[in-house]
Amino acid sequence: MAPIFIKTVLISESVDPRCKTILEENGIRVTEKQNMKKDELMAEIKDYDGLVVRSATKVTSDIINAANLKIIGRAGTGVDNVDVDAATKKGIIVMNTPSGNTISAAELTCALLMSLSRNVPQAAMSMKQGNWDRKKFMGAELYGKVLGIVGLGRIGKEVASRMQSFGMRTIGYDPITPPEVTASWGVEQMSLEQLWPQCDYITVHTPLMPSTVGLLNDETFAKCKKGVKVVNCARGGIIDEAALLRALESGQCGGAGLDVFVEEPPQNRSLVDHPNVISCPHLGASTKEAQARCGEDIALQIVDMVKGKKLVGAVSSTPLAIASFDFGTACKMSSVLCQQHHTGSMCEVRPFYTCKANKLV
Numbered sequence: 203m204a205p206i207f208i209k210t211v212l213i214s215e216s217v218d219p220r221c222k223t224i225l226e227e228n229g230i231r232v233t234e235k236q237n238m239k240k241d242e243l244m245a246e247i248k249d250y251d252g253l254v255v256r257s258a259t260k261v262t263s264d265i266i267n268a269a270n271l272k273i274i275g276r277a278g279t280g281v282d283n284v285d286v287d288a289a290t291k292k293g294i295i296v297m298n299t300p301s302g303n304t305i306s307a308a309e310l311t312c313a314l315l316m317s318l319s320r321n322v323p324q325a326a327m328s329m330k331q332g333n334w335d336r337k338k339f340m341g342a343e344l345y346g347k348v349l350g351i352v353g354l355g356r357i358g359k360e361v362a363s364r365m366q367s368f369g370m371r372t373i374g375y376d377p378i379t380p381p382e383v384t385a386s387w388g389v390e391q392m393s394l395e396q397l398w399p400q401c402d403y404i405t406v407h408t409p410l411m412p413s414t415v416g417l418l419n420d421e422t423f424a425k426c427k428k429g430v431k432v433v434n435c436a437r438g439g440i441i442d443e444a445a446l447l448r449a450l451e452s453g454q455c456g457g458a459g460l461d462v463f464v465e466e467p468p469q470n471r472s473l474v475d476h477p478n479v480i481s482c483p484h485l486g487a488s489t490k491e492a493q494a495r496c497g498e499d500i501a502l503q504i505v506d507m508v509k510g511k512k513l514v515g516a517v518s519s520t521p522l523a524i525a526s527f528d529f530g531t532a533c534k535m536s537s538v539l540c541q542q543h544h545t546g547s548m549c550e551v552r553p554f555y556t557c558k559a560n561k562l563v
């Protein structure tokens with residue numbers, strides 16, 4: 203494949219310093235500028251061939267159209283902050299590093315599940331206020347309870363194995379990952395209709411896309427066990443926020459652990475302030491290890507592209523959808539590609555694409 207010339211890259215968020223180092227070692231000029239407002243970014247972006255972001259930079263169509271970018275690199279998983287269709291129309295490659303923060307996001311999910319069961323954040327806060335309240339924070343064991351995992355991809359799988367070690371029964375739903383595959387991880391798959399009424403806890407691990415917006419809503423909460431506890435460490439809006447508040451107020455939902463919000467930071471504080479909600483400011487990927495992997499991976503992927511390295515083997519985000527493409531063909535089919543240097547495989551990361559007869563559809 204012909205090399206793609208990338209001489210200048212803008213990093214618009216806090217990305218591990220290895221990213222800049224690797225790019226510079228390969229002759230690419232790197233500028234780091236954080237916290238730019240939209241019009242500042244629009245003015246700045248004109249000067250660069252490449253843009254590296256995390257989740258806070260909204261790479262909208264007007265930014266894409268104002269730029270002469272060849273690549274948008276997402277040092278992390280979700281590409282919902284990038285207008286991938288607008289990028290595709292302009293022939294811009296969008297890459298992410300989806301495996302780099304899997305373990306960190308899974309560990310935070312487990313921390314929220316454990317905190318919900320034993321009221322750890324509320325008890326810690328009460329102690330700091332000088333109290334010694336043993337009755338108020340009575341909890342319940344996770345042992346023997348049912349955990350519903352909606353979205354059985356990378357993170358869903360890691361959450362399952364960790365929570366099984368607490369003695370939880372793990373059930374789940376995924377439209378693409380086959381039941382026989384998840385059965386081998388100890389997760390019994392079933393329809394959502396069957397899943398909702400069985401769960402003591404539900405955790406969502408899908409991408410944010412039209413079919414997953416409001417997966418948990420008034421109607422689905424009503425189908426759940428009274429007092430069900432929910433965790434969202436994926437994307438704000440997969441659990442409808444207004445419906446969640448109503449369910450918390452009625453007691454239909456017994457508690458929520460939220461790492462992500464529709465608007466970040468959330469301007470409407472009613473969920474964050476609710477006594478049965480524990481929340482974090484989108485910390486799923488915020489570990490030294492995850493950031494080091496994501497920063498390094500995105501830089502290496504950009505360098506591969508500059509070198510015109512032939513990348514073979516596009517693997518969708520699901521285990522079954524595997525096909526082989528040379529990099530050029532794959533680029534024509536989809537602008538969202540990544541090579542995972544830590545696993546050695548190349549991934550097509552939009553889970554709504556599947557591979558059929560060697561074509562991404």
Ligand SMILES: NC(=O)c1ccc[n+]([C@@H]2O[C@H](COP(=O)([O-])OP(=O)(O)OC[C@H]3O[C@@H](n4cnc5c(N)ncnc54)[C@H](O)[C@@H]3O)[C@@H](O)[C@H]2O)c1
Pocket residue numbers: 279280281300303304307352353354355356357358375376377378379407408409410413414435436437461462484485486487488519520551553
């Ligand atoms: N909080 C954080 O900091 C953080 C960190 C990493 C990832 N994430 C987010 O976590 C989510 C999962 O990431 P991942 O790496 O596991 O992704 P993944 O692509 O490996 O897995 C997602 C799974 O969701 C499934 N899915 C798609 N539509 C579905 C539906 N309607 N119902 C049920 N399942 C459906 C897909 O088939 C896929 O198996 C993404 O939204 C990602 O952006 C958040």
Ligand SMILES: O=C(O)[C@H](O)COP(=O)(O)O
Pocket residue numbers: 256257258277278279280281303484486487488
């Ligand atoms: O999708 C992701 O990778 C996570 O939400 C992490 O986002 P961040 O890189 O902005 O922390």
